[in-house]
Amino acid sequence: MRVTFLLAVLFTVCHAINAQNDHWVIAGEVRDPRHAPLPSASVRLVIKGTGTLTNQSGQFLLKGNAASLHDTLEISYLGFSTQRLAVAGLAAQKATVIQLKPLPAALQEVVVKPLHPLELLENARKRIPDNYFTNPHVTRGFYRIDTKKGAAHIMLSEAVFDIYNFGYTASKTSQFQLQKMRSVQDEKASHGIDLGLKPKNLYEFDQVKEIASSELLSKEGIKKHQFTMRGVINYHGREVYKILFDQKEGIKESLFKGQLLLDAESFAFVSIQMERSPRGMAWCKYGDAGTRALLKILGMNIDIRKEAWDITYRPYGGKWILSSVKNDNILNFKSKRGFYDFPADIRVDYIITEIDTLPGNAFVSKEALGNNKFIELQQADNNAEFWKDYNILLADYNSEAIAREIEARNSAFSLKEKMESKLRKIRGEVTTRIDSICSYYHNMGAFNGSALIQYKGKIILVKGYGMADKEKAATAADTTQYRIGSLSKSFTAQLVLQLVRENKLRLQDSIGRFFPSHVHGAVTIEQLLTHTSGIPSYTKNDDYTAKLMSQPYELPEMVTAFCSDQPEFTAGTRFSYTNSGYLLLAAIIEKVTGQSYGQVLQERIFKPLGMDHSGFGLPVLNSTGYWMGQKEPAYPIKNMAGAGGIASTVQDLLKWDEAMYKGTVLPDSLLAASFTPRADYTDWDAGYGYGWMIDKKMFRKSQQHTIIYHPGTDFGYYSMFVRQPDDQILIILLSNAGDFPRFDMTDLILKELE
Numbered sequence: 001m002r003v004t005f006l007l008a009v010l011f012t013v014c015h016a017i018n019a020q021n022d023h024w025v026i027a028g029e030v031r032d033p034r035h036a037p038l039p040s041a042s043v044r045l046v047i048k049g050t051g052t053l054t055n056q057s058g059q060f061l062l063k064g065n066a067a068s069l070h071d072t073l074e075i076s077y078l079g080f081s082t083q084r085l086a087v088a089g090l091a092a093q094k095a096t097v098i099q100l101k102p103l104p105a106a107l108q109e110v111v112v113k114p115l116h117p118l119e120l121l122e123n124a125r126k127r128i129p130d131n132y133f134t135n136p137h138v139t140r141g142f143y144r145i146d147t148k149k150g151a152a153h154i155m156l157s158e159a160v161f162d163i164y165n166f167g168y169t170a171s172k173t174s175q176f177q178l179q180k181m182r183s184v185q186d187e188k189a190s191h192g193i194d195l196g197l198k199p200k201n202l203y204e205f206d207q208v209k210e211i212a213s214s215e216l217l218s219k220e221g222i223k224k225h226q227f228t229m230r231g232v233i234n235y236h237g238r239e240v241y242k243i244l245f246d247q248k249e250g251i252k253e254s255l256f257k258g259q260l261l262l263d264a265e266s267f268a269f270v271s272i273q274m275e276r277s278p279r280g281m282a283w284c285k286y287g288d289a290g291t292r293a294l295l296k297i298l299g300m301n302i303d304i305r306k307e308a309w310d311i312t313y314r315p316y317g318g319k320w321i322l323s324s325v326k327n328d329n330i331l332n333f334k335s336k337r338g339f340y341d342f343p344a345d346i347r348v349d350y351i352i353t354e355i356d357t358l359p360g361n362a363f364v365s366k367e368a369l370g371n372n373k374f375i376e377l378q379q380a381d382n383n384a385e386f387w388k389d390y391n392i393l394l395a396d397y398n399s400e401a402i403a404r405e406i407e408a409r410n411s412a413f414s415l416k417e418k419m420e421s422k423l424r425k426i427r428g429e430v431t432t433r434i435d436s437i438c439s440y441y442h443n444m445g446a447f448n449g450s451a452l453i454q455y456k457g458k459i460i461l462v463k464g465y466g467m468a469d470k471e472k473a474a475t476a477a478d479t480t481q482y483r484i485g486s487l488s489k490s491f492t493a494q495l496v497l498q499l500v501r502e503n504k505l506r507l508q509d510s511i512g513r514f515f516p517s518h519v520h521g522a523v524t525i526e527q528l529l530t531h532t533s534g535i536p537s538y539t540k541n542d543d544y545t546a547k548l549m550s551q552p553y554e555l556p557e558m559v560t561a562f563c564s565d566q567p568e569f570t571a572g573t574r575f576s577y578t579n580s581g582y583l584l585l586a587a588i589i590e591k592v593t594g595q596s597y598g599q600v601l602q603e604r605i606f607k608p609l610g611m612d613h614s615g616f617g618l619p620v621l622n623s624t625g626y627w628m629g630q631k632e633p634a635y636p637i638k639n640m641a642g643a644g645g646i647a648s649t650v651q652d653l654l655k656w657d658e659a660m661y662k663g664t665v666l667p668d669s670l671l672a673a674s675f676t677p678r679a680d681y682t683d684w685d686a687g688y689g690y691g692w693m694i695d696k697k698m699f700r701k702s703q704q705h706t707i708i709y710h711p712g713t714d715f716g717y718y719s720m721f722v723r724q725p726d727d728q729i730l731i732i733l734l735s736n737a738g739d740f741p742r743f744d745m746t747d748l749i750l751k752e753l754e
Helices: 087-092 117-126 199-205 219-223 278-283 289-297 399-423 430-443 485-501 525-529 542-550 555-562 579-593 597-609 650-662 668-674 742-752
Strands: 007-015 023-031 042-045 051-053 059-065 072-076 083-086 095-100 137-149 152-165 175-185 225-235 238-247 256-263 269-276 300-316 319-335 340-356 449-455 458-465 467-469 646-648 679-681 686-688 693-695 708-714 717-724 729-735
Touching: 023 087, 042 059, 051 059, 051 340, 072 087, 083 087, 117 225, 117 238, 117 256, 137 319, 152 199, 152 399, 175 399, 199 319, 219 225, 225 256, 238 269, 238 278, 269 278, 289 300, 399 430, 399 742, 430 449, 430 458, 430 742, 449 650, 458 650, 485 525, 485 579, 485 597, 485 646, 485 668, 485 708, 485 717, 525 579, 555 579, 579 597, 597 650, 646 650, 650 717, 650 729, 717 742, 729 742
Parallel strands: none
Antiparallel strands: 007 023, 007 095, 023 059, 042 051, 042 072, 072 083, 137 152, 137 340, 152 175, 225 238, 238 256, 256 269, 269 300, 300 319, 319 340, 449 458, 449 729, 679 686, 686 693, 693 708, 708 717, 717 729
């Protein structure tokens, strides 16, 4: 493929030289003429070696001092000629647009005379003393670790550090000196497992330095892999040999597949992209034998589901040196003793920001961190000006907001531990103890709303905690109305099943039956009910959200405009929670009944059950929602039809629960069907039925009892509705002041009802 357009690089200079601290900062974006961001573009100073990469949005931030004001900024991107600019000129301008000219044959593979890849690799190994620094040198690095459990971030770690490398041919182990770091980890979601890096992990990323022990590039490693020459390509303005590799057939080990790039002139390793080969995944094991033995003693198992590396080297001072590493891992943590089983998606971004080829003595022992010590267990600081003195890789997401969210979850987890300690000292009936739980969370500023608890079919607690409306000085009560967010999906599912019972539709009917021209016409109603449709959630699209917040839409219009994006996966093959699926169900309900979604709810559920304080899209409630300490923003609530938008009270929801026991809403057979897990909702450790979640691990009582529930979120309004049918337990927690520790409170209440 020949690239025929020019690269536009837009630099916005934040501020020029500061007379007091003699530092400059250049912030910019690297984009193509079509305004698409160009990630991982290299932005570096030629002489000093200071540099960074652009993030996924094409953004970068580079800092320097007066000594480097006369240096040259080098910007390079695959397929384009490298551009060099004077730092002083950039610092003196407010904005500069640079165009990089495309290389004559960018990205095009060239057929060359036959070369044996093993000969090239042997040359590359022999030339390491010529190509890499053999004298001691220090590299300053930065890494960020982002660990996710499903869609939730459960750990974020960032560190700036120095590595003293005794030389690429030296046998001495490198030294690590931490400059600054911060780390926050969700203690509950991670089950106390330490997630992070040790200095030795960072050393191992440098495959050239650690070539003697490399499972790929050592002499033994090369023997176990099949290498294939693919020719010469142009890579960042250099001709490089492209070599593909995979582990050989029949080898009962977990090895690698991927590609190597070798500089055609010097035979230096330029890029190593590798991942665990499918041929050897059956033999893939975590850690060494000693680690696995210890895990066994602890009753814990860790399985590797994915490991991938993208390692790059770059020229500096006539030599080559490590430039950046991207490492993606999926590890599954399992423990019967700890009652957890979850995959963690761990992404590491590591860049070298500075190089010192004339360092002083090696680090003294008190300055260096032991090679097997967790970096994350060292100093930590989360102030807003944390990185003001350092060059880093900008995050692709709001890392500050994520850190605050994790800290808030940890605070809630701490509240639970303190409450459990208090409960051991509280004497009295179960009602008193449960009231103590709700009161404690309210007094700690963690819960504001109404609660209703039922046991063996009898109400044992119904009470309001705090204010329903601060301005009107109205206190929360059992008649206070709250929007229940996604708990509305359970109502939508029951309407669908009512229509199934009446033979007005079938679970295997497709969207196309009701909307013949819809792009997802083959998706079935059952797939919509169970979030296995693959249709992206319209509320995850920022452009859609902005429109939906500003004006009301009719359901048929929303079906076309907001529920027609490309599928995330083939319908029926995976689970992905999506509001679009339930909006489509609401639209189908309207098609079948000839009535609005709100009218159908009123006639089929609210009115027959006497839920007189409930409704869909109610313009006025007897409460006010507060979001982030302020009144929540107003928006057209009916735009959430099917997926949200219902308002109710604890007393009305009690009537709904009672109707489910009596078979008033649905016969027992269809209710049982809706409570049957049909897909795994791993984010919440639950199964998903028809509009209901069936708990696996969030609540301790789920080990002996079936816990059916659904939470709800709607700006300032949050809800929790939990049923334990065998003891006719009902827990309803409704809040009008934002999120609250609903899972922790529910778990404590269920424990009290034991």
